[in-house]
Amino acid sequence: MRGKSMAENKTILVIGETEKGRTASITRELFGGARALADQTGGDVQLLLFGEAAAALAPEGIALGADKVYVASHAAYNEFSSDAYTALVSDVCSKITPALCLLGQTDLGRDVAPRVAARLGASLSMDCIEVNFDAENGRFLQTRPAFGGKALAVMASSKGRLQINTVRAKSMPSAVPQDGRKGETITLAEAPDASVIKVKLIEAKKLETEGVKLEDAKVIVAGGGGLGGPAGFDMIKQLADLLGGVVGATRVPVDENWVPLSMEIGQTGKIVSPELYIAIGISGAAQHITGCINSKKIVTINRDPDANMFKISDLGLVADYKTVVPLLIEKLKAMNP
Amino acid sequence: MDKGGKMEIIVCIKPILDPELPPAKFAVDGKKNQVIPPEGMPFVMSPYDTLAVEAALRLKEAKGGKVTVLTLGTKFTEDVMRKAIAMGADEGFILSDPAFEGSDGFATAHILTQAVKKIGTFDLILCGRQAADWDAGIVGSVMAEYLGIPVVIRAKSIDVQDGKLKVERVVANGSEVFEVPIPALVTMSSEMGQARIPAGRGIIIAAKKQFPKWGAADVGAEASKTGSASVRNSLVKLFIPSYQRTCEIVNGKDPAEAAAMLVEKILAIKP
Numbered sequence: 001m002r003g004k005s006m007a008e009n010k011t012i013l014v015i016g017e018t019e020k021g022r023t024a025s026i027t028r029e030l031f032g033g034a035r036a037l038a039d040q041t042g043g044d045v046q047l048l049l050f051g052e053a054a055a056a057l058a059p060e061g062i063a064l065g066a067d068k069v070y071v072a073s074h075a076a077y078n079e080f081s082s083d084a085y086t087a088l089v090s091d092v093c094s095k096i097t098p099a100l101c102l103l104g105q106t107d108l109g110r111d112v113a114p115r116v117a118a119r120l121g122a123s124l125s126m127d128c129i130e131v132n133f134d135a136e137n138g139r140f141l142q143t144r145p146a147f148g149g150k151a152l153a154v155m156a157s158s159k160g161r162l163q164i165n166t167v168r169a170k171s172m173p174s175a176v177p178q179d180g181r182k183g184e185t186i187t188l189a190e191a192p193d194a195s196v197i198k199v200k201l202i203e204a205k206k207l208e209t210e211g212v213k214l215e216d217a218k219v220i221v222a223g224g225g226g227l228g229g230p231a232g233f234d235m236i237k238q239l240a241d242l243l244g245g246v247v248g249a250t251r252v253p254v255d256e257n258w259v260p261l262s263m264e265i266g267q268t269g270k271i272v273s274p275e276l277y278i279a280i281g282i283s284g285a286a287q288h289i290t291g292c293i294n295s296k297k298i299v300t301i302n303r304d305p306d307a308n309m310f311k312i313s314d315l316g317l318v319a320d321y322k323t324v325v326p327l328l329i330e331k332l333k334a335m336n337p
Numbered sequence: 338m339d340k341g342g343k344m345e346i347i348v349c350i351k352p353i354l355d356p357e358l359p360p361a362k363f364a365v366d367g368k369k370n371q372v373i374p375p376e377g378m379p380f381v382m383s384p385y386d387t388l389a390v391e392a393a394l395r396l397k398e399a400k401g402g403k404v405t406v407l408t409l410g411t412k413f414t415e416d417v418m419r420k421a422i423a424m425g426a427d428e429g430f431i432l433s434d435p436a437f438e439g440s441d442g443f444a445t446a447h448i449l450t451q452a453v454k455k456i457g458t459f460d461l462i463l464c465g466r467q468a469a470d471w472d473a474g475i476v477g478s479v480m481a482e483y484l485g486i487p488v489v490i491r492a493k494s495i496d497v498q499d500g501k502l503k504v505e506r507v508v509a510n511g512s513e514v515f516e517v518p519i520p521a522l523v524t525m526s527s528e529m530g531q532a533r534i535p536a537g538r539g540i541i542i543a544a545k546k547q548f549p550k551w552g553a554a555d556v557g558a559e560a561s562k563t564g565s566a567s568v569r570n571s572l573v574k575l576f577i578p579s580y581q582r583t584c585e586i587v588n589g590k591d592p593a594e595a596a597a598m599l600v601e602k603i604l605a606i607k608p
Contacts (some may be wrong), residue, residue: 082488107508111490114475118443118482123569126473141573146471147372148356150363153471154574161569198487200516202503207511218608243607261507261528267472268527275608286360293580297606299599300584308360313584315606317599319592327596335600 010043011098015089016061017108021053023060025215026104030167031175033131034102035065037140040133043099046070048092050077050085055187062183064175069183074191080108083199084192086115092188093120093162100140101164102131109166122162125155129171140165149267149290169215170273170294207262212246214265219245220274222265222292225252226281226302227321233259235325236280242332248272250288266291280321284308301325338519342497344402344460346393349449349476350421352380352413356469363577370575372470380413382420384532385465388525391532392495393463394425400497402460403427407452409437409445415548423535423543430456434552439565442471446479448563451556453484461502462522466491474524481522489515493528 012034017024034045047066049057051073058069072088089112093101101116103109105127117124129152130143140157142165157163214220221240223233233247240247248270249263265272267287277295282288284300284307292298293312300313303320310316317324338344354374364373374380382390393404406421406429408414418429432448440448453462462481467474474490481488489504493512496503502517507528517523535543553563561567587602589595 082490110474111478114442114478115482115488117475118446118479124442124473124475125570126475142570146575147354147363148469148472150358150360150577151365151372151575152578153572155570156573157570163570198518199489199521201513202516203514205511205513243603255527276603276606278603286363287356289580298582299603301599310584310586312580312582314582315587315599315602316584317587317595319595323592324596324599327593328600331597331600335604 009097009099010038010041011096012038012041012043012045013093013096013098013101014045014047014066015101015103015108015112016047016049016054016057017104017106018049018051018054018057023057023064024104025174026106026167026169028064028174029169029172030102030104031064031066033167033172035175037100037131037133040135041099044068046096046098048072048089050080050088051075052078055185058185060177062181062185063177063179065181067183069185070188071185072188074189076191079201081192081197081199081201082111082115083197086112086119087192087196088188089116090119093122097162099163100131101162103164103166105166105168113164113166117164120162122164123157124164126166128165128167131165131167145267145290148285148287150286169271214246214248214263214270214272217246217272217274219243219276220248220265220272220295221245221278221280222248222250222282223253223280224250224282224288225256226283227253227258228281230258232281232321235321238329239278239325239332242329242336243276243278245274245276245278250282250285279309279313280325282307282309284310284312338460338500342400342500344396344400344497345458346396346402346404347453347456347459347462348386348389348393348404348406348421348426349462349464349480350386350390350406350408350417351383351465351468352408352410352417353383353468353470355381356384365575365577367576370572372575379416382417383465383468383470385467385469385525385527387420387424387532388527388529389463389465390421390424390426392492392523392525392529393461394533396461396495396497397425405429405456407432407449409433409440409448411438418548419543419546420535422546423539424533425539429546429548431548431550432556433550434558436553436558436560436564439568440563441568441570442473442475443479443569444563444567446476446483448556448558449476450480450483451558452551453480455551455556460519461495462520464522464524466524466526477522477524484522487517487521488523489517489521490524491526492523493526495523
């Protein structure tokens with residue numbers, strides 16, 4: 001940390017993630033943000049990847065915008081370990097002294113970013129939806145939701161201190177891979193120091209998601225507390241199927257155990273950005289809106305004409321869903337027999 | 338932990354503006370970059386912190402032991418303490434000092450860490466996964482680093498087996514179970530279920546309870562690591578975003594016509 005002056009180093013380090021053996025969408029998005037920032041700061045972009053399979057993804061990282069890729073290739077990094085990853089990210093940051101380190105607001109980022117910041121005395125903003133460079137003052141500005149999405153806060157980094165930011169999914173445009181980009185790949189072959197691993201994973205219970213994930217869906221039909229119970233979700237599932245969409249939910253149906261947590265959209269659930277979002281029986285709490293506001297078109301069905309959800313919608317119908325959803329289903333079936 | 342498995346548990350709780358406050362009542366002072374709390378409305382214990390208290394009480398009920406609560410701040414600290422005691426916690430300390438004002442997550446973690454050191458022995462520290470005001474979710478992890486103890490974030494259950502913790506936590510595609518040596522720090526998430534509502538006897542005990550106040554000198558908090566001067570990322574702007582769109586309301590002469598019109602419009606925008 002102390003060797004090189006941090007103020008002079010303009011490197012942006014992206015902490016990469018993989019998803020079923022491929023570069024994760026959040027990592028592509030981080031590159032979209034990192035490249036734009038690097039073009040303003042005049043720095044380079046470096047990437048850290050974890051696991052044996054990561055070497056195969058290094059060329060893609062370069063095509064996406066990395067000038068240098070570090071591959072922690074030991075098998076001990078194949079699965080996420082907070083202790084091992086925290087130690088490695090801290091080491092790499094200490095060695096290359098980046099100005100900015102970007103992670104996703106993911107299981108990895110939420111876990112590792114605060115721990116690395118504590119170890120290195122770095123600045124930290126979590127769950128950013130924007131990261132900008134303030135050239136005049138030579139600092140990074142982060143915009144992040146607070147108060148359950150009711151407010152946005154703009155934070156400014158302090159000069160000369162490593163800045164660590166986690167970035168919310170779908171908030172930066174994905175980088176487009178460019179053939180012929182040149183970059184260097186450096187393999188970090190060492191195993192993590194066994195003494196740093198204090199927490200041991202003894203069981204991973206994987207929830208198999210059926211069909212399309214909410215985050216990737218083009219059409220989402222979401223239900224809120226206004227559905228009154230699990231039966232309402234059976235009804236909107238039919239509507240979603242007819243529209244080729246996926247069913248989501250707000251916090252109330254999840255808290256009431258009508259639907260599993262994996263269906264929650266909002267501040268503490270999934271962040272989605274479909275082409276079409278149909279909100280049924282959803283009042284429009286800030287913490288829900290923050291999870292769906294990037295949808296291209298929003299349609300609301302609610303019997304309360306004053307529901308906040310209408311204010312952020314493009315199309316609305318004031319009606320009881322129990323009356324109108326069966327009619328929508330009937331109409332769609334009639335059109336596609 | 339003693340041989341019988343009794344646990345010394347410390348829970349960190351934060352008083353915050355009620356997160357259920359409807360958006361219409363949520364206001365920001367754009368000059369001061371501060372939220373304006375509605376007049377006469379008391380702060381509440383951050384909901385994730387009530388889960389941390391609940392998790393501590395469940396362990397105490399199963400294994401025996403003691404639950405100590407820490408909170409930091411100037412406003413409504415006694416209120417949230419009384420709630421924790423009414424739920425069943427044994428004692429509480431309030432960290433309060435003008436030098437703490439304006440502290441960020443790192444400073445908060447430093448002050449709480451010092452308080453934990455003053456308490457001395459503990460098996461487990463519990464926090465909420467994030468405070469439901471600033472939603473950062475960093476204090477627990479940073480405290481664990483400052484104390485040099487293992488940490489698991491966003492847990493849904495904690496069990497004690499053979500002198501070790503078995504912690505299950507929520508991840509994007511399911512959950513993971515960890516074996517964690519003691520002492521450790523765990524942050525709790527909503528998946529653990531509901532926190533108990535304080536009842537009769539607890540409320541009476543809580544009403545009479547006194548909470549010692551500790552300042553910077555009492556816990557040995559370092560001046561350079563606390564308060565607004567230590568803030569690493571400064572707040573330059575706080576504002577209420579406008580997500581307003583122009584909503585076209587579909588009107589039909591009856592529900593069937595309205596539904597038919599809506600279907601037509603939906604199909605026109607459907608990808």
